[in-house]
Amino acid sequence: MAEALSVRNLVKHYPTLFGPGQQALRGLTLSVPTGAAFGLIGPNGAGKTTFIKVLLGVVRPTSGEVTVLGGDPQDLSVRARIGYLPERMHLPAALKGRDFLRSVSTLKGLSPSDAELGKMLERVGLANSQQRIGTFSKGMRQRLGLAAAMLGKPELLILDEPTDGIDPLGRVEVRALLLEEKARGATILLNSHLLAETERVCDRVGVLQLGQLKLDGTLEEIRHASSRWSVTFANGAEGADVAGFVRGEKGFHFEGDVAALNKAIDAARAKGLEITSVVPMTRDLEAVLSELQGSEEAK
């Protein structure tokens, strides 16, 4: 499958006058296949926004290779095929929503009709807004930014916190829009703190921590990429805890890799215990992040 974007050994330093400064990305290597909805998650300061800006050519990498839609992000023809919604978008307050969309369209080399602009505003739920952007609520601004990003049916949509400030009902609408874009064939790169959002929209996820990619895979892979197992015993469970199984409220579980699990099973059998099921325990993304955070702190 062709890659919509790929980076290899991406490094970004923000040097200061008095020292080496902050290292935002540390040898990041990642690729997103065309048509995928890729969720980028990670704690604050992980380098997610810097990574996005590198993809757009807004930030120049210190080293490494960046390919977006088969070309260099500095190439204007590549940028013409990207739709971007920045985090905390600053919109010209004096303009009306339609004016802003027309302005962005012109800069993208598009010439949409009034009807087309109206349709786009309708898609993001701003059909009836005739006031200036200065009077828009935060949610309305996000919707307008999203509409601007979707103008011209871009091949790649890069969205930085698209549902920030949008009410729960609005989030559902935005999610539906993103799924529509995905169904259209657009590749989506989503950076959101709302992990549930990412889980619902994305089919692939990358976890960034301290400028490095810690996990990368399909949502299933990530959720199951765990060392916790749920174990049930057939007849009583006397002595199970001796073999390393831990009793919990809902039964026994085991923590450890597959080899350790097999050793524990062998030990339990030797004690006459009959095991009826061993199921890997799934986690949500929040748990994945927490685990990563915990292990990093332990280090």
Place this chain on the structure above:
Amino acid sequence: MKQMFRVAFDLLLEAARRKWFLALFGAITLVLVILGFSLQLEVVDGAIAGSKLFGSMLSKEIVSANRVMSGLFTVVAYLAFYGGAFFLALACSDFAPELLAPGRIEHLLSLPVARWQLLFGTFLGVVTLAALGSFYGAGGLTILLGVKTGIWNWNLLLGSAVGWVGFCALYSVMLTTNFFVRSAALSGALGVVTLILGVVASFRESISVAMSEGIGRTLFSWAMLPIPRLGTLATVAANLAGSLPNEPGMVGRLLGGCIIFSVALLSIAAWRFERKDF
């Protein structure tokens, strides 16, 4: 190139929707209307037999309307040059910071627009706006005095064009400042400082002769060398407006120098912009 004009057009569109610039055109109109009502010129066959401003008699002498207008246009051109440059420097100071605001510049840079196009387009947009303002004021004044006196002296428009070139140099400094420190206040202040330095630079030779020889004089001479001669430009504009003679060669050199200075400053801005992360 097309993108540069699109950026300029967008800026104009935004300016047109901003109350500040509606206020600018409103203020110019107001000044013209007040002047129109308060200036009473008694005209006899192209001569002014008496003129009153706010009810006070200015002169009992019968003089050629042309001559009175020449003086009036000269004074107006000086006032418009310095006042206009000062006012526009403050009024236009927040365009670039607004454009470079976090959340907006990233979006603009994600669009298929080169950074230099964004820079030169912004410059073009603001100076076009300044041109519209100054031509509106100069044109209005010409029409007002033309209707009152029958003397249609379009030279004030030429004078305002010269003033506009001066503002281009001024704004190039203001715009460039923002790529180092994004601040409307600093940008406006540097615009005013450039205006003052431009007047000082106009008398570079005279001042350096008056200074005692030494490092100070040499430093002054070199520092003032590239600064646009805004004081001289003001005199040229006033002379043009008042139908007084100008040395064509010097005017050409001055205008050319100012435009080249502007492009030079924008080149520095472009160098900075191309390297800058947002």
Place this chain on the structure above:
Amino acid sequence: MLWLVLAAVLLGVGAWLMRGAEPPDRDPVEPVKLPTRMTRAEREKGEERRTWLPFIAPDAGVIAEPQRPRDPVLAVMPSEVKRGAVVAEFNAILNSELGGKLTDCLFGDGQDSFLQELRDAGMDPTSKIDRVAMIDDSVVVTGDFKNAQWKRFAPSGSDPVSKDYGRQGQIHEITRADGGTDVFATWGGQMFIAGGDEAELKQVLDRLEGSGPVGNPVVDESMAYGEVYGVVSSQPIADMVRKSDPQLASMIEQSAKSMQLHMDVGHDVGMVADVAPSNAATTDELRRSLGAALSLARMQAAAKGEKDQADILDLARVREAEAGGGFRLEAGLPNAFMSKALDECIVQRKQRAERNRSGVALDAGDED
């Protein structure tokens, strides 16, 4: 980096272009000095000119003017004039800054035959003439005429028939080539009076010696300032403009009584003319019309690109008089302009003299 290199190059080019571009020194338009009042020097000069004129006992019944020293030229002034009475400080003008050029313009390089004739007659205008006054149709010339040879003015070369009149006056009669006679008068070797008949000359001499009827002279001592001064009635001015602007001529006749004139020729040529009204309403109308006419003329000159003329007209003003309902007309010709004009006059004169000389030589050649 390319941008920085470009910036450095452009800054250099810009600095080179703008080198030395200081605001041009505006040539201060020096106002032409106008003779608006008598200067101290003029007052002192006037006092020096006062002479104890010989007193002649008046006729019975005529009240004698109390005796006091008077300026002889002003003493000959009548109390009324038909056309005007104007005095020119001839010697002062010829010795002014423009005088040299004026002399060359008037008399060429000394080869002028008329000048030579005057010199031969002992009336060298460049050294012997002090003032020239025109009083209606009479001409009064003052200067040093002690050695004047009046017979030179007679075509026959014969001595004029002279007779004494009053204390120092003499009336001379010369016979013209056609047999008719011309009369002129002299007074004390310092005054020459021509124009009019013998009776008129006698009236002038009577006024000079204080033996005639007493009245206020049309040009008095308070008016004797500037290099040219006097009074001109409205009629000759109206006649002057009648051809080009009959309406203006008629307006002048109706509204202006007379015009007191003063002219400075020291450095620039400055002229002030105070117009005395005969009708306040029409005089105001005349004032406005003249102002407008001057302005229009200036604009027309400017439109035609005649800068010099426009500049000169720019110096012309019409001001409302402080009192009396009249107005003041001011005009000026800057020294540079006058100098240029006189230079042109000298060149033309030389060319004319050259043509005349070569014409004479050609004639002489033909005779050979």
